[in-house]
Amino acid sequence: MSEHFDAIVVGAGPSGNAAAYTMAKAGLNVLQIDRGEYPGSKNVQGAILYADALERIIPDFREHAPLERHVVEQRMWLLDEKSHTGAHYRSDDFNEDKPNRYTILRAQFDKWFSRQVRAAGALLITETTVTNLVKDDAGRVIGVETDREGGPIYADVVVLGEGVNALVGQNAGLRPELKPQHVALAVKETHFLPEQTVRDRFNLAGEDDGVVIEVVGSVSSGMVGTGFLYTNKESISIGVGCLISDFAETCIPPYELLDNFKSHPSVAPLLKGSEMKEYVAHLIPEGGYNAIPRLTGDGWVIIGDAGQFVNAVHREGSNLAMTTGRLAGESIVQLKAERKPITEANLKLYRDKLADSFVMKDLKKYRRIPALLERNKQLFTAYPKAMSQALQMFLRVDGTDKRSKESAMMRSVKRARGSWLGVATDMFKLMRAWR
Amino acid sequence: MDAPETPTDGLNIVVCIKQVPDSAQIRVHPVTNTIMRQGVPTIINPYDLFALEEAMRLRDQYGGQVTVLCMGPPMAEDALRRALGLGADKAVLITDRRFAGSDTLATSFALATALTRLGADHPVDIVFTGKQTIDGDTAQVGPGIASRLELNQLTYVSAIDTLDQGKGEIVVRRRAEGGVQVLKSKLPCLITMLEGSNEIRRGSVADMLRAARAELTVWSAEEAGVEDVMMCGLRGSPTVVKRVFAPSARDEQAEMVTVEGKQPAQIGDAIIDLIFAAQPKLEADLSAALN
Ligand SMILES: Cc1cc2nc3c(=O)[nH]c(=O)nc-3n(C[C@H](O)[C@H](O)[C@H](O)COP(=O)(O)OP(=O)(O)OC[C@H]3O[C@@H](n4cnc5c(N)ncnc54)[C@H](O)[C@@H]3O)c2cc1C
Numbered sequence: 001m002s003e004h005f006d007a008i009v010v011g012a013g014p015s016g017n018a019a020a021y022t023m024a025k026a027g028l029n030v031l032q033i034d035r036g037e038y039p040g041s042k043n044v045q046g047a048i049l050y051a052d053a054l055e056r057i058i059p060d061f062r063e064h065a066p067l068e069r070h071v072v073e074q075r076m077w078l079l080d081e082k083s084h085t086g087a088h089y090r091s092d093d094f095n096e097d098k099p100n101r102y103t104i105l106r107a108q109f110d111k112w113f114s115r116q117v118r119a120a121g122a123l124l125i126t127e128t129t130v131t132n133l134v135k136d137d138a139g140r141v142i143g144v145e146t147d148r149e150g151g152p153i154y155a156d157v158v159v160l161g162e163g164v165n166a167l168v169g170q171n172a173g174l175r176p177e178l179k180p181q182h183v184a185l186a187v188k189e190t191h192f193l194p195e196q197t198v199r200d201r202f203n204l205a206g207e208d209d210g211v212v213i214e215v216v217g218s219v220s221s222g223m224v225g226t227g228f229l230y231t232n233k234e235s236i237s238i239g240v241g242c243l244i245s246d247f248a249e250t251c252i253p254p255y256e257l258l259d260n261f262k263s264h265p266s267v268a269p270l271l272k273g274s275e276m277k278e279y280v281a282h283l284i285p286e287g288g289y290n291a292i293p294r295l296t297g298d299g300w301v302i303i304g305d306a307g308q309f310v311n312a313v314h315r316e317g318s319n320l321a322m323t324t325g326r327l328a329g330e331s332i333v334q335l336k337a338e339r340k341p342i343t344e345a346n347l348k349l350y351r352d353k354l355a356d357s358f359v360m361k362d363l364k365k366y367r368r369i370p371a372l373l374e375r376n377k378q379l380f381t382a383y384p385k386a387m388s389q390a391l392q393m394f395l396r397v398d399g400t401d402k403r404s405k406e407s408a409m410m411r412s413v414k415r416a417r418g419s420w421l422g423v424a425t426d427m428f429k430l431m432r433a434w435r
Numbered sequence: 436m437d438a439p440e441t442p443t444d445g446l447n448i449v450v451c452i453k454q455v456p457d458s459a460q461i462r463v464h465p466v467t468n469t470i471m472r473q474g475v476p477t478i479i480n481p482y483d484l485f486a487l488e489e490a491m492r493l494r495d496q497y498g499g500q501v502t503v504l505c506m507g508p509p510m511a512e513d514a515l516r517r518a519l520g521l522g523a524d525k526a527v528l529i530t531d532r533r534f535a536g537s538d539t540l541a542t543s544f545a546l547a548t549a550l551t552r553l554g555a556d557h558p559v560d561i562v563f564t565g566k567q568t569i570d571g572d573t574a575q576v577g578p579g580i581a582s583r584l585e586l587n588q589l590t591y592v593s594a595i596d597t598l599d600q601g602k603g604e605i606v607v608r609r610r611a612e613g614g615v616q617v618l619k620s621k622l623p624c625l626i627t628m629l630e631g632s633n634e635i636r637r638g639s640v641a642d643m644l645r646a647a648r649a650e651l652t653v654w655s656a657e658e659a660g661v662e663d664v665m666m667c668g669l670r671g672s673p674t675v676v677k678r679v680f681a682p683s684a685r686d687e688q689a690e691m692v693t694v695e696g697k698q699p700a701q702i703g704d705a706i707i708d709l710i711f712a713a714q715p716k717l718e719a720d721l722s723a724a725l726n
Contacts, residue, residue, distance in 0.1 A: 003644060031644075037476065038476060038513075041476070107476075123644065123647045123648060124647060125520070125640075125643040125644065125646075125647055127520075128640075128643060146640060148637060148638065148639055148640045148643065149637075149639040149640065150639035150640030150641050150642075151640065153640060192462070277462060
């Protein structure tokens with residue numbers, strides 16, 4: 001006996017959960033399949049949760065979701081071997097009724113989200129891997145094969161929220177293989193620290209206040225990459241990620257990168273005395289706009305990381321995942337209500353909704369950034385160093401007059417890049433890519 | 436809630452399972468020294484899976500039905516649903532605030548009571564449990580149920596040789612000190628399965644869908660048939676936990692002893708030499724005592 005559903009959602013990460021929730025809530029008969037032991041068991045994120053995207057799906061989530069801290073301060077650090085140049089922004093405005101950003105632990109958050117999905121009426125089966133898509137003679141996707149006995153399961157549409165690897169879509173020939181320059185590998189550790197220690201170390205007045213630190217510079221050892229350090233309730237998440245293509249070229253082991261980051265003189269005191277709880281590694285799609293695969297077809301649609309929906313510049317991913325999941329869900333609900341088949345042509349609805357949302361607008365805005373960074377690695381090495389040297393010269397009082405110091409500072413910036421023309425070109429390229 | 440339907444023919448088998456924290460992922464709070472359960476995934480007690488698989492094999496061979504029974508908090512529903520996904524037919528959760536804090540005596544009382552209710556229409560033929568749980572390690576609950584229900588108990592069973600439904604007899608192999616016992620028992624009986632006796636199957640797509648949809652039978656203490664709640668939970672539990680602590684790490688080191696030849700005496704000598712080398716005082720004391 002084979003079953004038929006309105007929709008099958010592959011994956012119970014933020015994108016799959018958003019899609020399944022939206023469709024089940026609207027009364028569709030939804031089956032969600034995840035290969036993890038429980039939803040979220042293998043999922044990895046920093047993790048910052050952006051409230052807005054979730055609020056549009058579950059407005060009162062703050063009352064019951066497992067949240068760690070709300071972010072009151074953001075630190076941006078340019079890291080050099082022994083120094084960091086930082087810009088810190090803290091505001092009491094972030095202590096609002098409905099804070100905008102939270103730190104979370106994904107394993108717990110995903111479990112909670114999945115409970116909401118099931119409460120909305122979707123069926124979930126775990127420990128089940130979707131191995132392939134089933135197509136009819138016309139090439140239309142009509143269901144999925146799994147690694148369990150009992151044949152295929154059928155549906156009017158298969159929503160692929162399978163994450164960055166996207167093997168199902170790839171095996172079914174819906175999309176090309178991932179390119180190494182379009183994915184970063186991130187490693188992350190969670191370190192236990194008593195709650196009070198976390199608050200003391202980061203000057204956190206409120207019980208749930210939190211700090212996040214985003215880092216560029218020597219943390220990536222000359223590769224395209226960034227580091228991060230986030231405060232949770234009773235732990236600190238710390239990680240670093242770089243492009244796979246760069247790891248392949250430099251042969252630097254990822255854990256070594258993380259070890260260097262942890263022992264950096266600006267970071268080590270924040271972790272002192274902590275106990276490592278968890279070590280994980282995961283991929284992040286960072287190819288941006290130009291790497292987005294074809295997103296829809298007859299009977300299928302792609303959401304979340306599987307569609308390369310990550311804004312690497314702003315470290316946003318889960319919110320794009322939830323938004324694309326919701327928009328795909330809403331589109332399918334609408335097509336069903338209008339009794340229209342879920343075809344490539346009719347799914348223009350989803351593509352239009354996407355184009356109209358911050359997701360596509362942001363990724364389009366930054367479409368030149370991935371290639372720019374990949375070709376201009378000096379941005380990750382030369383400038384943090386020059387900045388550090390210049391500031392040190394500026395701050396040291398050693399009998400040198402200020403005018404000489406200023407010219408020495410300028411020289412150090414020029415030297416960092418070889419010539420003023422080089423500096424000017426970098427600035428121009430950056431501005432153009434940012435616009 | 437009504438009891439799940441019982442089979443009209445074939446075996447009526449009940450497997451008692453427990454939801455336990457995945458001990459591989461438990462951490463001790465460095466400050467308070469208590470076990471941090473929050474965020475630790477839960478699993479079906481691994482020993483119970485051998486019981487479940489053996490029960491399902493009997494069902495597949497002789498017909499009938501396998502019901503999984505669990506006492507635990509409401510979230511233990513996850514464990515029961517997983518058991519259904521593995522192929523069990525029915526699931527019963529007995530959950531009640533008054534069960535909280537149960538030791539093995541109170542647990543076996545509650546389970547035995549529920550088993551009596553489950554057998555009201557069609558008597559239970561075999562009760563299975565795992566050998567022990569990984570969080571309590573007592574191995575008392577199975578025998579506790581057997582003695583309360585006056586069932587023959589077959590503990591540490593490694594294989595079931597034959598089952599004769601007509602005669603109501605079962606022959607099993609039981610691991611005992613120094614060998615294997617072959618035991619014959621009348622049904623009904625209680626069996627605790629030994630680890631490694633079989634391998635749990637992977638449920639089919641249909642099993643998984645059925646598990647996801649299943650309405651579990653959920654019983655409070657009264658619904659399970661408990662008349663005297665003083666026998667349940669903390670009040671029914673004479674066991675007192677005096678102190679919980681994390682053993683501090685010891686800095687002993689292990690050493691591998693390699694010996695030429697395989698004579699027990701040679702191996703023994705080599706180990707004793709090594710011990711004496713590390714503990715000269717022990718050697719002196721021992722030889723003084725022997726002389
Ligand atoms: C180190 C790190 C830090 C990050 N930090 C942040 C951050 O701070 N903020 C932020 O917003 N984003 C962050 N991201 C990005 C964010 O984690 C992702 O964008 C987000 O998880 C994508 O959600 P998703 O649902 O598309 O995919 P996933 O979360 O990867 O979920 C995919 C799911 O599909 C399942 N699956 C895959 N294949 C199959 C199959 N064949 N059959 C069945 N199931 C399958 C998986 O088990 C998984 O549960 C970070 C990522 C990393 C790696």
